Amino acid sequence: MSTKPLMAAKGLSVHYALRGKLIGPKAYVGAVENVDIEIKAGSFFGLVGESGSGKTTLGRAMLRAAPISRGDVLFDDGEVSYSLKKLGKKELKDYRKRAQLIFQDPYAALSPRMTVRDIIAEPLEVMGLTKNRAETDARVREIAAKCRLNVEHLRRFPHAFSGGQRQRISIARALVSGPKFIVADESVAALDVSIQADVLNLLKAIQQEMGLTFLFISHDLSVVAHVCDHVAVMYLGRIVETAPTRTLFSGPRHPYTKALLSAIPSLDPDDRGKAQKLEGEIPSPTNPPPGCKFQTRCPAAIDRCRVEEPVLETAGVEHKVACHRWQELSD
Amino acid sequence: MSRLIDVENLTLQFDTDEGRITAVDNVSFSLEAGEVMGLVGESGSGKSVTAKSLMKLNPGNAVYGPDSKITLHLADGPVDVLSLKTDREMKIVRGGSISLIFQEPMASFAPAISIGDQMVEQLLIHTSYSKQQAKEVSIEMLDRVGISDPSTRFGQYAFELSGGMRQRAMIAMALSTKPKLLIADEPTTALDVTIQAQVIDLMKDLVSEFGMGIIFITHDLGVIAQTADKVAVMYLGRLVEQGSVRDVIRKPAHPYTRGLLAALPKLDDMDAPLTPIPGDIPSPLERPSGCVYHTRCQEVVGPRCAAEVPEFSNVDEDHFASCHLYDAKGDTA
Known part of the structure; x- marks a missing residue:
């Protein structure tokens, strides 16, 4: 497998303007601040964090669906390379074929008035990827089979399907244009465990079969542990730690990652209450604390943390952490 | 501990345009004061409807079975919940002795x-x-x-x-x-893990402080393992397994409970494959005959599974499963 990054965010910031004041500097919310990450071709990259951490915004910026205020995102699939900040209209159209999104809620994502066939065929028609109906149908059937949908399913409407089947339809629609990069934003969060396992297995199988690269956004760390090969942890718009999955789960360095991992409810009824509990909640991004963004909740915060913002440092092979005290704390 | 609530043979159907739908089928359980019971199942298993019956909160098209009986034991005598008629009478169960926490606090x-x-x-x-x-x-x-x-x-x-x-x-x-009884319907599902941990801790503290009973409805077995004393597993309106939290999670007896646990991503074994339960939960309009789970079951014992509703049998002390695997009779067909 190639080790070249398919996607690379370089100093990426996404800012949204707040309701403006007439005088004075424009106020903004930094939803994503100065993020550097590389997603290797063929990897299943997990992005975790609490709600409000900016993970969805980062995913959307990588699809050019959120404004890039500073920095850039570079896309290179071997055929073309794009700087997302400077994409022209025609290039953007081409990029849409190569990067796709799977949504969270399979009930809201599918039009109730379109048949499954039309839902899956729509991207092909909009992007003009097929020449005639026969070709479209052939492509739809091929993708549907990959997503384990039957031919007779194609004639039905979404209401006739269960949550798991609907999510398979959403996946088929995302795959039909032959993308290289897929953002799956909480794609299994709304599903029951048994169906969740089925959809995760399907995503994994498709990724391997079609050589895709996934950005898998989730708040569920046990799901991420199972499917992702690399994980980045976000907090208030910043990446605080990134590492190969195994490294991150066996030796987390950032106090936030440690707290997240210990907050997962254990399946062992005798292992109660040992977790290291995090106090308070994620601060509002309109008014972030000075210094390290995690200092307000960090059990290990010292004076330096309250003034100076830590940068990502190398903590091991492909392992980076943004904490002033990670070395002392890891002993 | 003293008995708080008894639910006996609760059967609940809804009259709809498409016909009468069975939402809860012959469910019985009881809860002591100070006890936390986890009610687990997929969406559509009838867990919320069961809990709402305890407060008679189900909509007007709900029809309770003739043998259904819910008895709430209060200091001044037992109350037959299903016989309550007027709003004034129902004040005892709605917000008085029983409180309900919903999943979506915004709503x-x-x-x-x-x-x-x-x-x-x-x-x-x-x-x-x-x-x-x-x-x-x-x-x-x-x-x-x-x-x-x-x-x-x-x-x-x-x-x-x-x-x-x-x-x-x-x-x-x-x-x-x-309240004497708190029903918490997926109270942590919409929350982040760190906040979920805080809320779980809080609820545990409150049980020991106020000594009330809690029915904790969730699909998250991890949350159950952390909070409940005993667990009831529901599938398609039927109770399929009941037992202490240790027994049900460590030695799941019903094939459905085993399936739920196998489908769960586990942190201590990241290489273990995720095994989904095959098929989807059937529509309530097409309830399977016999054991409701037989259409997806991996351990069907014989034609009896499709024909006969399994009785609740003792798997262990205080651990019950409704499955033909545990019938003493053996397969007769």
Whole structure:
């Protein structure tokens, strides 16, 4: 497998303007601040964090669906390379074929008035990827089979399907244009465990079969542990730690990652209450604390943390952490 | 411990345009004071409907079976919940002795009435407090669930609070009437793990402090393992397994419970494949005959599974499963 990054965010910031004041500097919310990450071709990259951490915004910026205020995102699939900040209209159209999104809620994502066939065929028609109906149908059937949908399913409407089947339809629609990069934003969060396992297995199988690269956004760390090969942890718009999955789960360095991992409810009824509990909640991004963004909740915060913002440092092979005290704390 | 509630042969059907749908089928369980029962199952398994029956909160097209009986044991004698008719009678179970916490705290507070006014309103209905006393009790309760600056929060509206804070306020409101039984319907599902851990801790503290019974409805077996004393597993309106939390999670007896556990991603074994339960939960309009789970079951014993409804059998002491695997009779077909 190639080790070249398919996607690379370089100093990426996404800012949204707040309701403006007439005088004075424009106020903004930094939803994503100065993020550097590389997603290797063929990897299943997990992005975790609490709600409000900016993970969805980062995913959307990588699809050019959120404004890039500073920095850039570079896309290179071997055929073309794009700087997302400077994409022209025609290039953007081409990029849409190569990067796709799977949504969270399979009930809201599918039009109730379109048949499954039309839902899956729509991207092909909009992007003009097929020449005639026969070709479209052939492509739809091929993708549907990959997503384990039957031919007779194609004639039905979404209401006739269960949550798991609907999510398979959403996946088929995302795959039909032959993308290289897929953002799956909480794609299994709304599903029951048994169906969740089925959809995760399907995503994994498709990724391997079609050589895709996934950005898998989730708040569920046990799901991420199972499917992702690399994980980045976000907090208030910043990446605080990134590492190969195994490294991150066996030796987390950032106090936030440690707290997240210990907050997962254990399946062992005798292992109660040992977790290291995090106090308070994620601060509002309109008014972030000075210094390290995690200092307000960090059990290990010292004076330096309250003034100076830590940068990502190398903590091991492909392992980076943004904490002033990670070395002392890891002993 | 004393018995708090008995549910016997609860059967509940809904009249709909497409016919009569069975939502709950012959479910029995009981709960002691100070006990936490986890009610687990996929969406559509009937767990919320079962819980709402305890407060008779199901809509008008609900038809209870003739043998269904729900008995709430209060200090001044047992109450037959299903025989309650008027709103005035039902005040005992709705918010009086039983409180309910919903999954979505945003949707459970009225948006245009302050949190405090909503808390005071229900105290005035259910207790003999004066308005001033009710306010004091409410603020004290907000403080108790870990909301900082409770007297300011008292005057705020639901939209001004964050998700975790709203869920805490919901819990404070549900507990301020000092209910005997708290029904928590997926109270942590919409929350982040860190906030979920805080809310779980809070609920555990409150059980030991107030000694009430809790029915904790969730699809998250991890949350159950962390909170419940005993577990009841539901599938398509039927109770399929019941037992202590240790027995059910460590030695699941019913194939459905085993399937649920196998489908769960586990952190201590990241290489273990995720095994989905094959197929989908059938539509309530097409309830399978015999054992409701036989259409997806990996351990079908024989034609009996499709023909006969399995009885509840003892797998172990205080551990029951409704499955032909445990019938003493053996397969007769």
